[in-house]
Amino acid sequence: MTSPSAPATAGTSAITWTAEVRRDQQALQELAGPLRDLYRRSPAATPFQSPAWLAAWWSNYGRPGALRLVLVWRGQTLMAAAPLLADRRAATTVLLPLAHPISDFTDVLVDADNADEALSRLVTALLAEPRWSAIDFTQARPGSNAHALARRWPRQVWQTQAAACLDLPGGPMDELLGRYPGRTAGKLRSKLRKIDHQRITVSPVPPQDAPQAVAELLRLHIRQWHGRKMNPEHTRDRFRRHLAQACTDMIRHDEAVLFQYKDADGGLVAVDLVLFGHQLAGAYLYGCRPTLRNTIDVTLMLLRQNLACTHSRGLPTFSMLRGQEHYKAKWRPTTVMNERLILGRGHRARAYAAAAGVRTFLMTLKHRYRQRQNPGSR
Numbered sequence: 001m002t003s004p005s006a007p008a009t010a011g012t013s014a015i016t017w018t019a020e021v022r023r024d025q026q027a028l029q030e031l032a033g034p035l036r037d038l039y040r041r042s043p044a045a046t047p048f049q050s051p052a053w054l055a056a057w058w059s060n061y062g063r064p065g066a067l068r069l070v071l072v073w074r075g076q077t078l079m080a081a082a083p084l085l086a087d088r089r090a091a092t093t094v095l096l097p098l099a100h101p102i103s104d105f106t107d108v109l110v111d112a113d114n115a116d117e118a119l120s121r122l123v124t125a126l127l128a129e130p131r132w133s134a135i136d137f138t139q140a141r142p143g144s145n146a147h148a149l150a151r152r153w154p155r156q157v158w159q160t161q162a163a164a165c166l167d168l169p170g171g172p173m174d175e176l177l178g179r180y181p182g183r184t185a186g187k188l189r190s191k192l193r194k195i196d197h198q199r200i201t202v203s204p205v206p207p208q209d210a211p212q213a214v215a216e217l218l219r220l221h222i223r224q225w226h227g228r229k230m231n232p233e234h235t236r237d238r239f240r241r242h243l244a245q246a247c248t249d250m251i252r253h254d255e256a257v258l259f260q261y262k263d264a265d266g267g268l269v270a271v272d273l274v275l276f277g278h279q280l281a282g283a284y285l286y287g288c289r290p291t292l293r294n295t296i297d298v299t300l301m302l303l304r305q306n307l308a309c310t311h312s313r314g315l316p317t318f319s320m321l322r323g324q325e326h327y328k329a330k331w332r333p334t335t336v337m338n339e340r341l342i343l344g345r346g347h348r349a350r351a352y353a354a355a356a357g358v359r360t361f362l363m364t365l366k367h368r369y370r371q372r373q374n375p376g377s378r
Contacts, residue, residue, distance in 0.1 A: 276315065
């Protein structure tokens with residue numbers, strides 16, 4: 001599918017804008033270079049829009065024929081991309097962001113210097129794609145490209161609250177402690193000294209060792225959740241393969257880090273995965289030896305390291321991502337609400353939006369119940 005060329009202006013040669021939709025299984029791999037270049041020019045993008053994250057998810061979760069990779073080009077330069085998949089929901093076809101079930105933020109990619117034109121042409125390209133009723137951005141972070149797309153959408157848009165994310169300033173631990181009363185800060189410093197007394201060392205994992213580190217992370221994660229309800233997806237082989245593939249590429253491009261924590265004897269006690277976007281670092285998943293909690297404050301140990309790497313990269317925000325668990329709330333974070341954006345087209349969009357609203361409400365109740373039952377781990 002192509003759109004008409006942009007008109008030439010006086011004294012300049014015509015610049016050709018085109019649009020296309022790729023549905024073939026290898027599209028993400030073949031377009032890895034242009035997508036990565038666009039990702040760098042899309043400052044609102046989060047790590048969940050990294051081409052490495054999306055390609056790894058599609059390799060392990062994608063269904064043949066479902067891909068709808070909507071692309072807008074200016075000459076040979078990719079200016080906007082909506083990585084979507086078609087799915088049947090509530091008796092209609094819906095376009096959903098790739099990797100949405102395991103991503104904390106859903107969005108599209110847009111060149112910031114040409115955002116108005118690129119978004120307008122992306123709207124046109126999406127509306128020209130046949131046989132769908134709604135686009136559902138399930139977790140749009142404030143300031144996202146998805147919000148900008150929704151503002152330009154010529155048809156009905158439904159907007160509701162989604163998950164809450166808890167964010168901290170991207171400064172070092174000393175700055176965080178400065179937000180507390182003296183006595184509380186003193187207790188936390190005492191806990192930090194106790195951690196240091198254990199002589200636990202921290203080291204980043206090189207990309208070639210990411211698959212093994214991911215396997216160790218998930219093994220420890222499952223152990224720490226033993227006897228409690230956990231996300232069943234974290235136990236599945238496809239999730240392990242996705243993380244291993246994504247982390248290998250994302251570490252290589254400085255979009256992620258896997259930290260390994262070892263005790264004085266060299267034994268592995270924890271593995272922590274942090275993802276990096278243009279504006280934030282996000283604590284995605286960790287696993288630790290269950291007995292470690294008997295001796296130190298594990299979340300404090302991880303937080304100190306996470307804040308240090310966030311600060312060293314000059315990122316303004318460290319996000320603990322989705323969920324309002326008590327172990328996150330004690331750090332006095334700022335609550336940032338994701339929003340669910342449903343862009344309608346066709347008479348079935350309203351019914352889908354209504355059904356989605358009911359599901360969102362029920363899932364929120366279920367998530368809050370699980371948080372009360374299992375307060376201690378992300």
